[in-house]
Amino acid sequence: MTTKKAWHVNGFLALLLALASIVGSVVLFANAGSETSGFPGAEPEVNGWFIFGGIVLIVVFIVLLTSLTIVQPNQAKIITFFGRYKGTITESGLWLVVPFSGKTKVSLKVRNFNSQTLKVNDAEGNPIEIGCVVVFKVVDTAKAVFDVDNYSKFVEVQSETAIRHIAANYAYDTFSDEQKPSLRGNADEVSQELTQELQTRLALAGVEVLETRLTHLAYAPEIASAMLQRQQAIAIIAARQKIVEGAVTMVESALQQLKDNGIELDGERRAAMINNLMVTIVSDRAATPVINTGTMYG
Template structure:
């Protein structure tokens, strides 16, 4: 099924014409009541005019802004009217209302396993709208429920391909660190699934992301340990760079150190820089006895 435009004409002109038919039919019966003998012509004319009024009244429909009317005639799809206003369509048709407004679907908090097998809780919001009224009306039973089920299925599928979090770039993207990339991939995945329902996915964003309660404390300790290790590595790299620069400056200024003093100086500088507490220097003032 694909959307097509239904036949329509200006509803105000049709309304005026139907009122004229009604007035003409009433006038025929009033004139018939004043005659002494019934006139078959007036009877037939009044009946025909009233029937025409009834037929035209069934063909009138009002379309609100950002709304569409799907027209079916005895089970056959005749088209869609999406222009707002008062319109006359094919008489004796069924006019199904369908909203074209942008909608939000906020998924439930789902419990899934990430790429590393850790149980996590995840939820997202999907922004979508109907772009093909025929598919949304006839190709799926309930397009809103269809969006909900397919959204949750896509969330589970995408979450299984990413780890919750990583601290090294070599491990690839993560759910927490690459939310934009995950949202874009989820939108692409959803669009493939929802095309059959005539729905366009405008945006997908993660709204909830956390470890499952049963492993939350353990994973928090793991994150803290990895963060400490990563910070220590940066500190050691910086300390080695500082010590190397200091030794080079001493050599450039003509200060020569023997291997023992050089090792002692390196040790003292590394301990002072790497230590997480302030260093307490010990000053050697010499010995009392020669």
């Protein structure tokens, strides 16, 4: 099914014609028995033509009423005539369409679908909780109504299926030096891929996906504590590596400055100085110096 434009004309003219028809039928019925045979005291005779004309005007009134439809802004009306799709009206206003036709309302407004928090396994097999919001609108009314049973429910089911598929292709986070994409570190890339997959799935229902965004991302409760400890350990190791690199640079700079000033240290004193500087810089606590004042015996 593809959307096509339905036949429709200005409905206000048809409304005036309908009002004129009902007024004309009332007038004809009122004057149907006003004529007499011309003899004194004779009862009025019923004019069959007036009755027939009044009935015809009532039929015209009913036909015109069944042909009128109102289309609101950002709304469409699907016109069907005895089971056949005749077209769609997207212009707002009062319109005259095919008489005795079915008129199905379809909203063209932008809508949001906020998925439930789903529990899935990421690419590394870790259970995670994930949820997203999908912004969409109907662009093909015929597909939305005739090709799927309920396009709103169809969007919900396909969105959750796409989320599970995308989550299984990415790890929650990367704990190595390899620059692999992850759900936490590449949110824009994940959202773009989710949008493309959803658009492919929802094209059947005539729905256009405008945007998707992850609204919830966390480890499942059963592993959240262990993964938090893992993240803390990795952060501590990374920080220690930076501290050691800085300490080595500072020790090299100190030794070079002593050499430039003409102070030469032998191997033992050089090793002792390096040891003291490294302990002082790398330690996570303030260093307590020990001052050697000499011995009691000369």
